[in-house]
Amino acid sequence: MTHRTPDGPEPRPDLSKPVWQPPGTGSGADGEADGIHQVVESPTEQIAEVLADPQATTVVDPTAIDPALADPEAVAEAVAPQRDIATAEGDTLLEVRDLTVEFGGLAALSEVSFDIRRGEILGLIGPNGAGKTTCFNAITGVYTPTRGTVTFDGEPLGKLKRHKITRKGIARTFQNVRLWGEMTALENVCVGTDARHKTSVWGATFRTPRHYREERDAVERGMALLEFVGIAARATEKAANLPYGDQRRLEIARALATEPKLLCLDEPAAGFNPSEKTALMGLIKKIRDDGYTVLLIEHDMRLVMGVTDRIVVLEFGRKIADGAPREVRDNPAVIAAYLGVPDDDIA
Numbered sequence: 164m165t166h167r168t169p170d171g172p173e174p175r176p177d178l179s180k181p182v183w184q185p186p187g188t189g190s191g192a193d194g195e196a197d198g199i200h201q202v203v204e205s206p207t208e209q210i211a212e213v214l215a216d217p218q219a220t221t222v223v224d225p226t227a228i229d230p231a232l233a234d235p236e237a238v239a240e241a242v243a244p245q246r247d248i249a250t251a252e253g254d255t256l257l258e259v260r261d262l263t264v265e266f267g268g269l270a271a272l273s274e275v276s277f278d279i280r281r282g283e284i285l286g287l288i289g290p291n292g293a294g295k296t297t298c299f300n301a302i303t304g305v306y307t308p309t310r311g312t313v314t315f316d317g318e319p320l321g322k323l324k325r326h327k328i329t330r331k332g333i334a335r336t337f338q339n340v341r342l343w344g345e346m347t348a349l350e351n352v353c354v355g356t357d358a359r360h361k362t363s364v365w366g367a368t369f370r371t372p373r374h375y376r377e378e379r380d381a382v383e384r385g386m387a388l389l390e391f392v393g394i395a396a397r398a399t400e401k402a403a404n405l406p407y408g409d410q411r412r413l414e415i416a417r418a419l420a421t422e423p424k425l426l427c428l429d430e431p432a433a434g435f436n437p438s439e440k441t442a443l444m445g446l447i448k449k450i451r452d453d454g455y456t457v458l459l460i461e462h463d464m465r466l467v468m469g470v471t472d473r474i475v476v477l478e479f480g481r482k483i484a485d486g487a488p489r490e491v492r493d494n495p496a497v498i499a500a501y502l503g504v505p506d507d508d509i510a
């Protein structure tokens with residue numbers, strides 16, 4: 164079976180079967196590969212068994228699969244293996260300068276500049292059509308800016324393609340859920356880890372020891388990620404069968420699987436009820452506390468005010484405010500933009 168990526172026709176590996184083979188059945192012709200099989204231990208084997216079971220679409224007990232998943236600290240460590248950031252927290256991670264995106268004659272984004280600092284949650288807000296998604300798309304390589312620059316971790320992103328930007332450490336979720344519906348939750352997350360794999364096509368074809376090791380690590384980290392976002396019990400459920408809220412969490416887990424330095428969330432709470440929104444706020448803070456930097460587009464002001472460290476406000480493609488949540492909330496231009504006060508009335 165060929166899986167398609169949400170954005171394009173790139174063929175995906177078939178992960179609907181266990182991602183490795185039992186000892187003695189490997190296609191590797193030499194004993195080396197079998198040697199690797201023999202060091203595969205539970206919990207990985209147990210996860211493989213669960214995945215191999217065609218009836219395994221029900222709730223599983225993650226801690227029965229891997230007792231380490233009961234320890235939140237161990238889970239947090241597995242989710243963010245690089246979280247001891249070499250550069251100090253608070254340094255600039257992403258620099259947007261004079262970013263302009265035009266569609267025909269329409270400027271969806273005009274000369275927008277802001278920074279994202281390491282370890283913060285930055286909110287990007289604004290009324291409908293303000294240019295938030297366009298800004299996201301220009302940062303993540305979906306659109307090529309008409310003018311302006313985006314510098315990430317000290318390097319200009321220029322006209323880099325999306326997958327190269329992902330490899331540099333920017334991951335995102337989309338306004339509309341984009342998952343591989345026929346794949347299980349765990350498989351969706353394991354695909355996210357592909358971005359960090361070093362196995363060559365040759366290595367994958369001939370199933371080298373490194374290939375096995377990477378697949379095994381992907382499954383173990385995948386389970387930790389699902390536990391981290393709160394859906395490990397649904398690991399073996401097809402993504403399409405998950406409740407909507409869990410699908411949103413799965414998207415976040417899959418984005419985290421690429422080990423990003425910056426996680427961009429495009430309206431992650433869209434369609435949530437108030438209690439789901441509160442729970443999501445907790446998750447976003449937990450992600451930040453685990454060492455990630457987060458860029459959050461969100462319509463819900465309460466959520467944005469409650470979770471962000473700083474906020475950038477756009478209106479009609481231009482930045483109208485930038486600051487701490489309280490400053491932004493009290494800014495007359497922001498109030499006018501949201502409440503539709505005539506320009507003349509703005510102090």
Ligand SMILES: Nc1ncnc2c1ncn2[C@@H]1O[C@H](COP(=O)(O)OP(=O)(O)OP(=O)(O)O)[C@@H](O)[C@H]1O
Nearest residue numbers: 266269270271289290291292293294295296297298
């Ligand atoms: N691919 C495109 N082609 C033409 N116009 C576009 C395109 N993408 C966005 N726009 C226009 O650019 C402007 C900004 O849209 P954008 O989606 O970035 O706003 P937004 O702040 O994310 O809005 P919303 O909150 O409704 O999602 C809008 O006028 C929109 O119609």
